[in-house]
Amino acid sequence: MNIIISNSAGAPIYEQIKEQIKNAIFSGELTDGELLPSIRKLAKDLQISVITTMRAYNDLEQEGFIVNVQGKGCYVQPKNPELLREQKLRDVEQHLLNAISDSKLAKISDKELMDMLYLLLNEEDDIEEGE
Amino acid sequence: MNHTANTPNILEVNHLSKRLGTFALDDVSFALPQGFIMGFIGENGAGKTTTIKLMLNMLAKDKGEIKIFGQEHLQYEREIKERIGVVMDSPYYVDAWTMLDIEHAVSSFYSKWDHSRYMNLLEHFSLEPKKQLKALSRGMKMKLMVAVALTHDPDLLILDEPTSGLDAVARNELMEILRIFMTDERKGVLFSTHITSDLEKVADYITLIHKGRILETQTKDELLEKYLVVKGGLNLLTTEQRQMLIGYREHSVGFDGLIDCASLRHLPTSIVTEPSNFDEIMIRFNMGGEIDE
Amino acid sequence: MNSMFAFVILDLLSLKQYRKVFFFMPLLAVLMSWYMKADSIAAILCLLCSMIACTYLFSIQEKNLLDTLYCTLSLKRSNIVIARYLSVFCIEMIAYIVGLLLITILHAFSIGIDSFRGDFIALNVGLFAISFFVSFQIPFFFRLGYQKAALIAYIPFFLPMLLISATLTLPFDIFEFVRGITNGFILYGLPVIAGIGCLGLSCMISCRLYRQKNL
Numbered sequence: 001m002n003i004i005i006s007n008s009a010g011a012p013i014y015e016q017i018k019e020q021i022k023n024a025i026f027s028g029e030l031t032d033g034e035l036l037p038s039i040r041k042l043a044k045d046l047q048i049s050v051i052t053t054m055r056a057y058n059d060l061e062q063e064g065f066i067v068n069v070q071g072k073g074c075y076v077q078p079k080n081p082e083l084l085r086e087q088k089l090r091d092v093e094q095h096l097l098n099a100i101s102d103s104k105l106a107k108i109s110d111k112e113l114m115d116m117l118y119l120l121l122n123e124e125d126d127i128e129e130g131e
Numbered sequence: 132m133n134h135t136a137n138t139p140n141i142l143e144v145n146h147l148s149k150r151l152g153t154f155a156l157d158d159v160s161f162a163l164p165q166g167f168i169m170g171f172i173g174e175n176g177a178g179k180t181t182t183i184k185l186m187l188n189m190l191a192k193d194k195g196e197i198k199i200f201g202q203e204h205l206q207y208e209r210e211i212k213e214r215i216g217v218v219m220d221s222p223y224y225v226d227a228w229t230m231l232d233i234e235h236a237v238s239s240f241y242s243k244w245d246h247s248r249y250m251n252l253l254e255h256f257s258l259e260p261k262k263q264l265k266a267l268s269r270g271m272k273m274k275l276m277v278a279v280a281l282t283h284d285p286d287l288l289i290l291d292e293p294t295s296g297l298d299a300v301a302r303n304e305l306m307e308i309l310r311i312f313m314t315d316e317r318k319g320v321l322f323s324t325h326i327t328s329d330l331e332k333v334a335d336y337i338t339l340i341h342k343g344r345i346l347e348t349q350t351k352d353e354l355l356e357k358y359l360v361v362k363g364g365l366n367l368l369t370t371e372q373r374q375m376l377i378g379y380r381e382h383s384v385g386f387d388g389l390i391d392c393a394s395l396r397h398l399p400t401s402i403v404t405e406p407s408n409f410d411e412i413m414i415r416f417n418m419g420g421e422i423d424e
Numbered sequence: 425m426n427s428m429f430a431f432v433i434l435d436l437l438s439l440k441q442y443r444k445v446f447f448f449m450p451l452l453a454v455l456m457s458w459y460m461k462a463d464s465i466a467a468i469l470c471l472l473c474s475m476i477a478c479t480y481l482f483s484i485q486e487k488n489l490l491d492t493l494y495c496t497l498s499l500k501r502s503n504i505v506i507a508r509y510l511s512v513f514c515i516e517m518i519a520y521i522v523g524l525l526l527i528t529i530l531h532a533f534s535i536g537i538d539s540f541r542g543d544f545i546a547l548n549v550g551l552f553a554i555s556f557f558v559s560f561q562i563p564f565f566f567r568l569g570y571q572k573a574a575l576i577a578y579i580p581f582f583l584p585m586l587l588i589s590a591t592l593t594l595p596f597d598i599f600e601f602v603r604g605i606t607n608g609f610i611l612y613g614l615p616v617i618a619g620i621g622c623l624g625l626s627c628m629i630s631c632r633l634y635r636q637k638n639l
Contacts (some may be wrong), residue, residue, distance in 0.1 A: 012352070014352075022381045040313065040314045040316060041314065043310075044310040044311065044313070044314055047306075047310070047333070048331045048332065048352070049168075049333070049334060049351050050166070050167060050168075050313070050335050051167070051335045051336075051350050051351070051352065052352060055352075108224065151638070184639065187495045187496065188501070189491070189492065189495045189638075189639040190496060190638050190639065191636070208500060209427075209498040209499070210498070211498075212496060212497060212498040212499075213498045215496075215550065217492075217496040219492060221489070223488065223489045223490060223491075223492040223493040223496075224490075224493060225437075225438045225484060225488045225490070226443075226488060227440055227441035228437070228438075228440065232437060232440065234439050235433070235437060236433070236434045236438075237434070237493075237497065239426070239427070239429075239430035239433065240427055240430055240497045240498055240499070241498075261625070318463070330615070351505065
């Protein structure tokens with residue numbers, strides 16, 4: 001698994017770590033029951049504070065993605081499809097809300113926004129078909 | 132999985148006060164939990180070295196208590212000093228000594244001194260054991276101090292401005308050493324410096340000291356989230372609002388300053404905000420920002 | 425106790441850069457004795473050398489910021505002081521033994537005009553004198569640091585110089601008086617014991633002073 005954080009990206013570092021671990025779980029790169037790098041090793045490798053990695057792992061455990069076994073480390077929880085879908089739905093909703101709020105600021109009309117969405121979806125389909 | 136909830140404090144300072152001529156440390160309190168690195172920042176003369184000297188009993192405190200490994204630092208002075216490694220900005224050994232002489236001089240004081248570990252560390256830092264201390268460059272002197280400090284397997288490392296006068300490469304090497312040291316969760320590091328960029332990557336907790344008083348002591352992330360740099364045009368703020376800013380600076384085409392996030396809502400929404408960094412925080416507090424008690 | 429002996433080793437190691445000087449002192453002592461035809465000179469020189477070595481301990485301590493080193497080691501302040509006095513005593517003993525060896529060797533070659541007994545008295549009285557001077561100096565060194573104390577600490581030297589220049593016969597009178605004592609214990613043992621007594625008293629004062637010092 002690779003984790004690449006950016007100091008200049010908008011999101012706080014612990015969020016970036018969470019995102020990338022979640023994506024790795026979704027994509028299957030991290031398998032059920034796999035052992036994650038220890039909190040301290042991760043902090044050392046990424047050259048960040050241990051508290052940041054702790055926070056990321058804490059949140060992931062709270063959200064049900066990983067489990068901490070005392071004395072052994074953090075393991076990936078078996079995938080719960082419902083949970084994953086719910087999580088992703090929430091993420092998409094948030095992204096859409098952001099897009100809506102930005103459009104309002106720039107005085108972009110609802111119709112323009114919808115057109116943009118369809119255009120992008122079609123582009124995605126084209127790319128997929130091309131593959 | 133909240134690791135910090137029940138971890139003991141490896142270092143605890145409570146209501147420490149000391150008067151030294153015109154300078155005074157006033158009611159200094161902070162704590163470093165086991166397993167973390169604390170950056171101790173402040174401008175020159177803020178009281179960092181004084182605090183560390185008080186911990187090492189180089190100065191006698193007027194008031195307050197210091198506990199290291201949960202033990203009162205004077206009563207258990209001998210047990211504590213076996214377990215701490217100290218690195219200062221310049222070596223405190225006879226400059227005619229070689230690295231082997233240093234070992235002969237100090238190894239008997241530490242029950243956990245390990246000759247092979249010392250040799251390995253010297254080799255790792257590319258230091259020749261038979262070379263004299265005075266023949267070493269500044270960067271090599273720092274590495275030597277670190278080597279001596281690490282050889283007896285200390286549980287707490289105290290560093291007082293170890294990187295002043297060093298280039299970025301040497302500073303980065305020290306940070307890497309500290310990171311490796313901290314992979315053991317029973318250890319702790321207190322790192323005092325005014326080169327705050329060193330801490331941005333490695334510190335877990337930050338304690339900010341200014342004119343002998345503690346301004347902030349909390350996790351690095353919380354501190355950086357707490358303060359924002361704000362900017363705006365002239366006459367944007369009322370006098371009341373201006374007083375909320377720390378280090379308010381007005382110039383010909385606008386103003387800037389630092390604000391506590393909690394007070395942000397009192398300011399007009401058109402104000403521009405930016406994340407802060409340690410340097411910014413230190414500079415702004417030094418610009419004579421009033422501290423609201 | 426262990427740490428105090430370790431501290432003595434540390435102290436002796438800190439004199440490392442001057443070891444050549446101390447090595448050649450006995451040779452110089454022999455030369456001077458031969459030149460001046462007085463074996464006791466050798467003994468006195470050795471003792472003087474030890475006194476210089478003791479002051480070096482403090483000048484090196486100040487120059488190299490060794491106070492910081494001492495505070496990182498697992499020693500209480502008063503133990504540092506006691507251990508320093510042990511080092512001083514060690515150095516004096518080394519000088520005493522070397523001095524003794526020298527006067528024995530010189531007598532074997534019948535160089536000097538004085539008797540062995542006379543030289544031995546000079547050695548013991550010299551030891552007392554050195555101990556006395558050093559006992560006076562060290563508390564100043566501990567309290568003020570070497571630089572500031574150096575001037576004050578050398579005052580006791582000027583007193584004997586004044587005395588000697590004022591009354592040229594005084595040292596000889598004292599010497600004659602001392603030679604008149606026949607009791608072996610008083611003659612040989614007392615100066616040494618008195619010297620140790622001075623060091624002990626000085627040690628107690630220094631402990632008090634150093635314990636309160638801001639480093």
